[in-house]
Amino acid sequence: MDFSVLLQDIPTLLVVIIGVPAILAAYIVGGEFLVRRLPDKNRPQVRPWIWVGPALILVAGYLLLPAIGTIGQSFENNAGNWVGFNNYASQFADFPQGGAWVAIRNNVIFWLIFYTIFTLAFGLVLAVLFDRVRYESVVKSLIFMPMAISSVALGIIWIFMYQYSPTGESQVGTLNAIITFFHHDPVVWLQDQWPSDKFNLLNNLALIGAATWGITGFSMVILSAALKGIPGELLEAARVDGAGELTVFRRVIFPLMMPTIVVVGTTLVIFALKAFDVVYVMTGGNYNTDVLAFRMYEQLYTAGNSGHASAVAVILLIAVIPVLIFNLRQFRAVEARR
C-alpha cells in the first residue's frame, strides 16, 4: 500500500484548504471595498449583486443554462443538426420492452410506488415504536447510520446480502441462507424475473429494498420529529375517551402527521426518480433493472450519443415536474403565511 502518495500530496491539500477560503474572503472584502468607493446613493443598488453575484453565476452556469441547453440538444443529433422528435421517437420505440420503456416502467411504477411507500411505512412504524422506549436516541442513530455511507458501499453491502450459490451448496448470502433454512430453493435475487420477464418485479424489488434500507432513517427522523410535535393532551384525551392504541394511531396521530408525510413523500418521489448509484453498482442496469438516470449515463458514455442522452434527461425532467410544481406551491403557501 502506497500511503506515500498521501504524504507527498498533503501540501497540495493544505494549499487548497487555505487557498480556497482565502480567495472567497478576498472576493467579498474586495467587493465591499469597491462598493464603499461609490457615491452614497448607488451603494444599495450595487451591493446586493456583489453578495448574490457568485451564487447566481454558478447556479445559472451549472443548472439553469445547461438545463435549457439539454432541452435544445434533445432535438439535435451528435453533429448538432436539428432532428425534430427523432431522439424521443427512438426512446419511445417498441413498447413495452424496447427503447426507454423498461427504465420508465421501473422508475415511475416500481421505484416511485414501492420505494416511497416502503420508506414511509418503515419510517412511520419505527418512529412510533421508538417513541415509546427510553433508549430511543440509540436505536434511532443505529437505524439512521446507513444515511451516512455512500450508495456505492450500500450496494456492496447488499450484493453480499443477496449472494447466491446453486442449490445444494452452502449458502453464504444471508437472505438465501434464511430461505433455504425454510426449505425454499435459493433465489438469484438480482437476476430473477419473477413473476414474468415482462413484469420482473422481484429483482427490481431487491434493488428497491436495498435503497429503502439506506433511506428509511431519513423518513424516520423527520416523522419522529413531527410525532413529538403532537401535543400529549390530545393523545391522553383520546385514550381517556376509551380509544385503543391502534385507534389513537389511526384517528389522531396519522391525520396530524399527514402534512409531514406529504413533505417527506415528495422528497422520496424525487429520490426515487433520480435513483442511479444502487443500479449502477448492483446490476449495471441489466436483467431489466434499468432506470432513467442510468440510461442517460449509458447513452452518454457507452453509446456516446448526446442527443439520446439529452432526450432521456428531458423525460426524467417531465417525470419530476409534477413534484417540482407541488414544491413551489407549498413554498408559496408557507411564504404567504409568514
Added chain:
Amino acid sequence: MTVAAAAQPTTVAARFSPGWITQLLQRYMLHVVVIGLTVAWMLPTIGLLVSSFRPFALTKTSGWWTALSPLEFTLQNYTDVLDQSNLGQAFFNSFMVSVPATVIPVTIGAFAAYAFAWMKFPARNWIFLALVGLLAVPLQLTFVPVLSFYVNTLHWTTSNLENIGIPGLPWVPLWLAHAGYGLPFSIYLLANFFRALPSDLFESAEIDGAGTLTVFFRIILPLSVPALASLVIFQFLWVWNDLLVALIYVGGAPEVAPLTVNLADLTTSLGQGSNLLTSAAFFSMVVPLIVFLSLQRYFVRGILAGSVKG
C-alpha cells in the same frame, strides 16, 4: 416508611392480577420488537464487517454468521485491497474533492443568503422562487452541456489541467460543478435561518457604524453556527458519497477520481463475489461514519430544517 409499607400490599395484589401480567408481557413485547428491528436493520452491515475480517477461503464455504466457529480472523483482505488498488490515492482524492466542494457552496451560499434575507434588490423573490424550483431539477439535465463546455470550449480535461502544474487545479471542474449543484439548497437553508434572526441586532449595529462586512462576519455568522454546521456536514457527506457527478466529470481519470468511483470500478472489475470488496467498502465508510457519529446532532438538525418547511 409508613407510606412504603402501606403501598406494599397493593403491589403484591397487583402482581397476581392477570391484567398486570399481560401488561408486563406487552411491555417486554415492545422492547423485543424494537431491539429485534434494530438488530435486523444492522445485520447487513454487521455481515459485511464480519466477512471483511474472515479468510477468503472460509467466506466461500460458510456464511458470516458461522464466524465464531472456527474462530478465524485476518487482516488479509485489508492489506490485499490496499496493495492491489489505488485506494490510497482515491482516499486522498476524496478529500481533495470534498473539502473545497463543501467550502465553496457554503461560503458563496452564505453571501447570497445574506442578500436574500436582508437586502433589497429587483426580482429578489422571483429569483428565490427559481432557486426553490431548481432544488428538484435532476442533475442529469445539466451534464451534456456542462461537459461539452468543459471539454470543447475551456479544454478543461484532466490531463490539460495537470500540465499547467498549479496544485489542486485538476479538481477545479468538479468543485465548481458541486458548488453549482449544492448552492440552491445552501441558499434556501441559510436564507431561512438568517431571516429568522432578530432584525434589531443589525439595526443597532448599523447605528453604531458597523459596515455590512462587520455585521455579516461579527453578528450573522456567529449566530448561525448551528445552521452552518448542519449545512457543512450535509454538503460534505453528499460530496464524499457522490458517485454520479464524479463519474460524469472525472470518471476516466483515476488520478483525480474519488473513492466512490474507485469502489464502483472495483465492483465491476473484481466481480461481485470478491472478498476485497468487503474491506474496500469499509475503507470508504470510515470518514463518513466518523463525521456522522461525532456530529450527528447537527446532521439531523440539517435534515429537519431542509424538509419540514411549513
